[in-house]
Amino acid sequence: MAILVGRDTKLITVGYTGKQGTFHSLQSRDYGTNFVGGVTPGKGGMVHEGFPVFNTIEEAKAKTECNAAMIFVPPPFAADSILECIDAEIPLIIAITEGIPITDMIKVKSALEGSKSRLIGPNCPGIITPGECKIGIMPGHIHMPGKVGVISRSGTLTYEAVFQLTQREIGQSTCVGIGGDPVNGTNFIDMLELFEKDPDTEAVIMIGEIGGSAETDAGRWIKKNMTKPVVSFIAGASAPAGKRMGHAGAIISGGDDTAEAKFKILEECGVTIARSPAELGEKMAEVLKK
Amino acid sequence: MNVHEYQAKSLMREYGISVLRGEVAKTVDEAVEGAKKLGGSVWVVKAQIHAGGRGKAGGVKLAKSLDEVKQYASEILGATLVTHQTGPEGKKVLTLLIEEGCEIDHEYYAGLVLDRATGKITFMASSEGGVEIEKVAEETPEKIIKVAVDPSAGFTPFIGRKLAYGIGLKDKEQIKKASKFFHGLYNMYVEKDCTIAEINPMVTTKAGEVIALDAKLNFDDNALFRNADVEELRDPTEESAKELEAAQYGLSYIELDGNIGCLVNGAGLAMGTMDIIKLHGGEPANFLDVGGGATKETVEKAFTIILSDPNVKAILVNIFGGIMKCDIIAEGVIAAAKSLGVKVPLVVRLEGTNVALGKKILNESDLDIIAAEDLADAAAKVVTAAKGEA
Numbered sequence: 001m002a003i004l005v006g007r008d009t010k011l012i013t014v015g016y017t018g019k020q021g022t023f024h025s026l027q028s029r030d031y032g033t034n035f036v037g038g039v040t041p042g043k044g045g046m047v048h049e050g051f052p053v054f055n056t057i058e059e060a061k062a063k064t065e066c067n068a069a070m071i072f073v074p075p076p077f078a079a080d081s082i083l084e085c086i087d088a089e090i091p092l093i094i095a096i097t098e099g100i101p102i103t104d105m106i107k108v109k110s111a112l113e114g115s116k117s118r119l120i121g122p123n124c125p126g127i128i129t130p131g132e133c134k135i136g137i138m139p140g141h142i143h144m145p146g147k148v149g150v151i152s153r154s155g156t157l158t159y160e161a162v163f164q165l166t167q168r169e170i171g172q173s174t175c176v177g178i179g180g181d182p183v184n185g186t187n188f189i190d191m192l193e194l195f196e197k198d199p200d201t202e203a204v205i206m207i208g209e210i211g212g213s214a215e216t217d218a219g220r221w222i223k224k225n226m227t228k229p230v231v232s233f234i235a236g237a238s239a240p241a242g243k244r245m246g247h248a249g250a251i252i253s254g255g256d257d258t259a260e261a262k263f264k265i266l267e268e269c270g271v272t273i274a275r276s277p278a279e280l281g282e283k284m285a286e287v288l289k290k
Numbered sequence: 291m292n293v294h295e296y297q298a299k300s301l302m303r304e305y306g307i308s309v310l311r312g313e314v315a316k317t318v319d320e321a322v323e324g325a326k327k328l329g330g331s332v333w334v335v336k337a338q339i340h341a342g343g344r345g346k347a348g349g350v351k352l353a354k355s356l357d358e359v360k361q362y363a364s365e366i367l368g369a370t371l372v373t374h375q376t377g378p379e380g381k382k383v384l385t386l387l388i389e390e391g392c393e394i395d396h397e398y399y400a401g402l403v404l405d406r407a408t409g410k411i412t413f414m415a416s417s418e419g420g421v422e423i424e425k426v427a428e429e430t431p432e433k434i435i436k437v438a439v440d441p442s443a444g445f446t447p448f449i450g451r452k453l454a455y456g457i458g459l460k461d462k463e464q465i466k467k468a469s470k471f472f473h474g475l476y477n478m479y480v481e482k483d484c485t486i487a488e489i490n491p492m493v494t495t496k497a498g499e500v501i502a503l504d505a506k507l508n509f510d511d512n513a514l515f516r517n518a519d520v521e522e523l524r525d526p527t528e529e530s531a532k533e534l535e536a537a538q539y540g541l542s543y544i545e546l547d548g549n550i551g552c553l554v555n556g557a558g559l560a561m562g563t564m565d566i567i568k569l570h571g572g573e574p575a576n577f578l579d580v581g582g583g584a585t586k587e588t589v590e591k592a593f594t595i596i597l598s599d600p601n602v603k604a605i606l607v608n609i610f611g612g613i614m615k616c617d618i619i620a621e622g623v624i625a626a627a628k629s630l631g632v633k634v635p636l637v638v639r640l641e642g643t644n645v646a647l648g649k650k651i652l653n654e655s656d657l658d659i660i661a662a663e664d665l666a667d668a669a670a671k672v673v674t675a676a677k678g679e680a
Binding site (some may be wrong): 011075099109137149237240 | 355404407510545557566610641644665666
């Protein structure tokens, strides 16, 4: 097992009987993930596409012994489902849902503190340990088992990075999409820490975006704690100022939330920078040769 | 979503935050009538646009007679204000707020915003109000007090006291009034799903009141489903018609100044595509994320929107299929090219789910499409094509 998910993972999907929930659950199953059932309140007792459906997450956990839950619930109800997973002490929660209100996520983040659960996402592609376990909406076939960890705030940009690695026959240990929302369950540092400790990971690709200080915080953490090489790209160097962020937000992040500022700080922290998203694979190949 | 100052103040009044009495006017006559209704001898005529910096641009005037109200209203209504937040094209003033005057004792700053690093709603307050808060943060950061609100405890009285004493208030009554002000602001922020609530300046008056003299509120678009009253405040004249139209089709579109139209899936890859176009010496004409659930129709719509920009000299379609299937994109591209008669060079780069089928569909069409091998190749080809060298 690389990090977080592998052959021991037993997955349920919350919002399983919906169109997207069904499709991606079966895709995960086809990839080799040990998918064991789903939760849709009111549909408990049903068998859907060959898997049992439960009314509550607690019941699903008791009957299937699942240790991971994928959330496919629509945005107005998604935070409630995450809270239900925390209550049921599901160790790993992966929220794919895009568009959850920020104030809902503030409550979720507070509930996660001191709980037995880790949340990946929301608004993310999910997590995959190639050849072992896929939880999420990423295309499985572009991945290849190997030694590079990938962490990203963006979905399709992660696929781009993975594709470039696989083309060069550089495999991946685990790829994690932490999500593009301002409040999420897991940040870059959490994942870097796991990759640093993971014997199956030799190097890491970190893909960030403009806004917030998650990447620069990660850079400073890397400088202090990380022995494995990190390659990074920050999307949004060409984005117009002020389109995404108001005044007050810019103050609190200390003004270092442009792509340029993030590249600079990451470079100072010893991270290898890819100025173009097309260079991620190449830069990683160079780093691995050293 | 943004709202006007007068709308923000009306909402704040519901939460017990003191604001001055005011009247909204769409014409000069309404402005004078409004001033008469308010009474007194001093009024402030304020342009209502979705941008800060109105005062410096001449959009806020102090009138000392009804004649002056009339004069300023006729000057400001219909004028185009250019501020540091409007862009060079400026914004046309269609609405005025006529407010009663007040005797200001001191100007402060009060703001509420999400601190992404902690995931908590955080107060910021300063004794230095009425100026750009970025400047205060840069030059005298010690003059800004921050207090994070614990989400499960919510607003408790110490937060009000910490902020009020922190900005230098001393009078017991004023401390109470300021605490009530902050408490109301927090309740509104949480209940109405704000993303920014910025009061600059918050003032104390000679009469001892604590009042919001200006207000900037921003709301979480993802929470509008449960805030119908906020959605009703939307002013379509303040938003880009194209961006609104795009949003109706689930497309995220932002118009830019360049000449290379972009159609991409995923916000990160869309930004990355713009970045790589720039690295190759080109200028993107737009940001466009078709999202994960696009159909043939939405792709066609995306083309319509991109082509409605006369500056577009070439288009780059960059799709990395995950949920999105490449064959759907290919069909959408062909349908759009046929029905719209695309006359500019079209560079297409497909990868991911059903890529072979997508490429086959494009190859078998009689369209003149420039196929790209990878991201770098796509950027190089579209930049060359936009220069007319393809």
